[in-house]
Amino acid sequence: MSYKGYLIDLDGTIYRGKELIPAGKRFVETLQEKNLPFLFVTNNTTKSPQTVQQRLANEFSIFVDSQTIYTATLATIDFMNEKALGKKVFVIGEAGLIDLILAAGYVWEEENPDYVVVGLDSQVTYEKFVQATLAIQKGAFFIGTNPDKNIPTERGLMPGAGSLIALIETATQKKATYIGKPEAIIMEKALARIGLKKEDVIMVGDNYETDIKSGINNGIDTLLVLTGFTKKEDVDSLPVAPTFVLNELDEWTFE
Template sequence: MKNYSAYLIDLDGTMYRGKEVIAEARQFIEHLQANGIPYRYVTNNSSRTPEDTAKKLQNFGIEASVEQIVTASMAAAAHIKSHFPEARAFAIGERGLTDALKEVGIEIVEESPDVVIMGIDRENNYKKLRNACLYVQQGAEFLATNPDIKVPTEKGLVPGNGAFIKLVENVTGVEPTVIGKPKRHMIDFALEQIGANAEDTIMVGDNYDTDILAGMEAGLDTLHVHTGVTTLDEIKNKDRRPTYSIETLEEWFK
């Protein structure tokens, strides 16, 4: 096993499942800390702020600071500010997204936007989706924080943001620019924050279609853990396989 100088770590399905902590997660993080290895939590969950996410981890007994959190909303806001600095945004999403947009000075509007940005919104409704479709057809840039079709919870899999962006894509015929995993935008954003090189960093996650593919796209080695979405049998059927695949995080440092 190669020694890595930095780790990017998924949350849902890797550190916890919904309201339940994954037993080996705390020990995994404690090992990184004990060896002075820097890491960032990299999550496609666009609904929570970094403060919310850090608090959730802390409540599970997992060490986390706000500075260690990288969300798809943060990366999306940075992307919009960089590529469309004067853009006005129509946002479907929760506080994690709207706070991230406001943090970098992006104006959120209900009419005539330059950008439509979609994140998970548990108060979503027909009017919001209808307006998103209309604005994209009128020429607004279409972006999405993440494409997760399903999300693991303690009760089972539930719809993710990808289920809703597919609706808008099917109506408009326009494919969104995805910022979160499996695209590399958020990985590059996290690497820049941590000051690490791709070749010396490993991406850790449970979902092949997001975590593992994002790591591959960004040139990182990848560690697949069988505690969330993608099973070992599914991994065996992939043409491109993760660098490593283990049952639980407890196995990694043995």
């Protein structure tokens, strides 16, 4: 089946941590050669699109425009702008999340923010968890950037943003509003960015819980590649089968 455009995950699909997945690089280069539109849709909030672009070029010799990278950070900002509860925010996260939120006009507030946004933070402290918990208890709107429990790296499966968010959900007894894959908002924004209808694209990724469910839940065909989070032995027990399952992206036939 042929598709007019491709929505593609990064972590576990194009690379694992600092390790390139060669078939992922070849997949992107084939899309470029065929002039097929693609958009990297990533739950990674630690880096800006420009930083991701530079990393792809410098570390993996994958050369793309920053406009082809849509992160959960951008979707979070879009969501807060639409929600319009105020401009005060407290964030657990790294530069790719905090800097972009502040650049979008939000103001840092630790005591009584309108929003508490929680994403991946490799330097997270107990005090940050305390501040987020107390602010949510006072009524701040609780946003989780993405539900990823783990991140595939060269060291193995590391704790992801979802693990940090779960801690605060436990502490506050409140569920976060999730923005990233597999939620609808990031997929709707991604389709708007790539300029195609959902029936014309396919979601490509390694994580059934985020990448593949983002397609299944939103009426988009899916391609599960077994180079990252979801393992081959798990495929037969998946509740809803992906449209396609491949060991690596070299097996994909462009038609």
